[in-house]
Amino acid sequence: MPGGLVALLDDVAALAKLAAASLDDVAGAAGRAGTKAAGVVIDDAAVTPRYVVGLTPDRELPIIWKITLGSLRNKLLFILPVALALSAFAPWAVTPLLMLGGSYLCFEAAEKIVEALAGHHAEAEVAGIDTPAELERRQVAGAVRTDFILSAEIMAIALAELPDASFGMRAAALAAVAVAITIGVYGVVALIVKMDDIGLHLSKRPSAIAQRTGRLLVQAMPVLLQALSHIGVAAMVWVGGGILLHGFEAFGLNAIPHFVHHLAEAAGHAVPFAGGFVEWLVGAIGAGICGLIVGAAIVGAIHLVPRKKH
Template structure:
């Protein structure tokens, strides 16, 4: 009996070590996968603060929290199962689906630019807070929709890094990535939108250096948020264009990707190569987005104008 108990304890110890090693492997793989998706994570962080802009300070963190919950729900309930099933049975569909998301992002970015140009002579619009709670709901929905596309790319990039792993391991890794990325992105966003409040608290201390830093933070944050809003628009064009650039290459049309790659090589790669790739992707995103804006805004308007003229 004692020998049997000792053998059982040995078996339990072996299983525990194997489980610990498995957890370590999942954590390491999740870290590796998250690193590969770092560019999109940065874009996601840059895009989100513009959705909070214009709301009163007491609504900022609740809105970030709502968007974060929506983002986590996107990743866990929709993107993760779909990505796993598609990679297992219909892996050829992942690229076309991602490209549809790329077109949507390009459209979103180009539409924001169009709105800035089209309304440049108009009086300043009401702030989001002045438009009421319905606008808050609309903003949250818009942020979660945009996040869905960015989250899908993060998850697919991460999935591509662990395709050799067993199905269950892949699922665990993507689950870790989903939580890790969501906490990182929305933790940073929450910090960014509350920095001015932190500055106000520092000013209230009336303690020399602390007060000076506080005044600097309060003065700087509107400019930082404005810059982040612009970066967010550029990021949508860049990420959308890059998805399309890589997508057409994977589908067999290699010329666009190879051309951009040659440009990268011409500047010896590295940071300059990254800048070249980013600019090229942004231009592609802007061109595709502009076509999408034309289709969504101008063609329906011309059709309505034509019908109105016929009626008269």
């Protein structure tokens, strides 16, 4: 009996070590995949705060929570099974779908630029809604719809980083990426949208340092939200354009991607003390210009052509 118990404990210990090694592998794969999706994550975090425009402060966190649940549902119930099925049965479809999503990001960014130049603002979109419940429903639906596109891009980028992993490893890594990124993004979003309330609370504290910090947070909020709006648009064209350039390379259309790559390398060599950063910056600008051109073409095709016919 003692010998059997020792053997059983040895088997349990071996299984525990195997499970720990598997978790390490999943964590490593999820980390690599999540890093590649960082651009879309920035976009997601920058875009979401605009969906609480027009809402009372006491409803901001409940709305963010609803969007968080919608994002998790998008990733785990819809996108994850489709991504795994594609990786198993139609891996050739991943790149075209990535390019389709990248084109949509470019279109959204170009449309926002057109709207800004035309003087269209988010406040005008919600001005005609009568009830708070209808406003919340519309804002959550719009946020979850946009999140679906961004989540699909995140999961597809993550999947592309796991070409040699087993089916179980891919599933576990993608699920880990989905949960970690969703919690991280919407945790940051919740902090951003409540920053003015935190500042107001600090401004009422007896400490002079707390009061100054609180006033600074309240004054910084409009600037931060405006900056996030611009960062979101820039991230859209950067990420979307980068996805398109990689897709062009995958299909053998190398002229534009190679031009951007060589231009970035030349700029990096020209500034040796900050070569890596300059090379990345020029590459990002090149991808952004490519994305902006594609997005503008789509906006023109959707909006201008029908008006001309009409």
